[in-house]
Amino acid sequence: MDDLVRRRRSVLAAWGMVTGAIMALAAVAALFLAPREGEMGEVQRLFYFHMPCAWVALGLAITCVFGFSIAYLVTRNLRYDRIAAAAAEIGVMFTTITLITGSLWAKPVWGVYWTWEPRLTTTLILWFIYVGYLLLRWVAAPGHKRARLAAVYGVVGWVDVPIVFLSIWWWRTVHPRILGSGGFAIAGSMAWVLALCLAAFTLLFVYLLVLRVRILNLSSLLAEREAQAEDEGVEK
Template identity: 50%
Template sequence: MIKNFNNQKQIMNIAEVLLLAGMLFVLYLIFLWVPEDKRLGIVQKIFYFHLASAWTAFLAFFIVFVLGIIYLINRNIQIDLLASASAEIGILFTTLVLITGSLWGRSSWNVWWTWEPRLTTTLILWFIYIAYFLIRDSIEEPEKAARISSVYGIIGFIDVPIVFMSIRWWRSRLHPVVFGEGQGRSRGGMDQDMLITLLFSLAVFTILFLVLLHLSYKQKIQAAEINSIKQDIRHQL
């Protein structure tokens, strides 16, 4: 067990070093290396972290979805704690997507907010996962809370593909399609340099997500263990 703990610590140390180096490198790429967009100008550089935040939020909610299914099969409370840590990080990055999107909207569209399909569905996504924690915290029995929040996490994930597809389904004029079909129609797509920078941003944000997930999960596990020992002792006292 001690060996396992040391291995875990080593992996985390490597991840943290990678994260720091990767973040500095990505900032170099964004601010010094990648050229400005001809149409949008320097403000387009918001895009690299804005999209990376959205990717991290989607990844976090996907993990909540998968872990929800696993929890309902094996009823392991650790799985549920990992799912709740992931949901928490998902909310953090959805908040960042909404804020950075609003800043970008103000500079490009001259409005802080508009009820455009992608913005609206992202806001709904944020509310769904805020409700996830309200539900969790309102149920005292840990197993019942885990069961209900797992089901809710699975159902809540339905909004993620809707957010992704919203600009294709409802033909948004404001949000361009960056990947896949519809790039030409929406004036989306990007140069190779931009794509490289974006891919590095996505990789660094994925590492950031894993580091935050590990920290949050470790804390939740310890809290759960302490609470369970405390309850046992209270019964004996």
């Protein structure tokens, strides 16, 4: 048993080191190696962090919340509930970073910090859904009931996101578009840097998820042991 724990720990440590190295490499590549974009200049480099954060928040984290919520409802294994909770926490963090880096990018490029563009608005709504999910977990007492209720909200929230995107997209096509899309053609070397950043952030997501799940597992084990000890104390 101890061997297994030790081996797991060393795998996690190695994963952390590899992630750190690739993150550092991605930062150097994005800040110094990627070519300077002609129209936007240096501010375009934010894109190399903004897009991978959005990928983690809107792609990986929410899919994990949905997938592990379903897994919990089917198997009733609290481990899956803890994975969904950890993914939601990481999701909130990366959605927040996506919104902040997006606003910082939008100001010099579009002239405003915020516009009701479909992707932006959907990200903001997703932020509220993630926070609602965590709030629900926060106010309910730990255990199977909380896991069940959170899983239900996780599933409903996931179903809602594409409909939100569709409705906002329709809404904006009805209104005149004042601002440009802000898109730009990605040159070959830019694509390499972006791919490196995406890989780095994906590794980071997995690392943070495993770490957080471990903490949640340990704290639930601790609570269990404490309750057990208390019961034994009463019996004596």
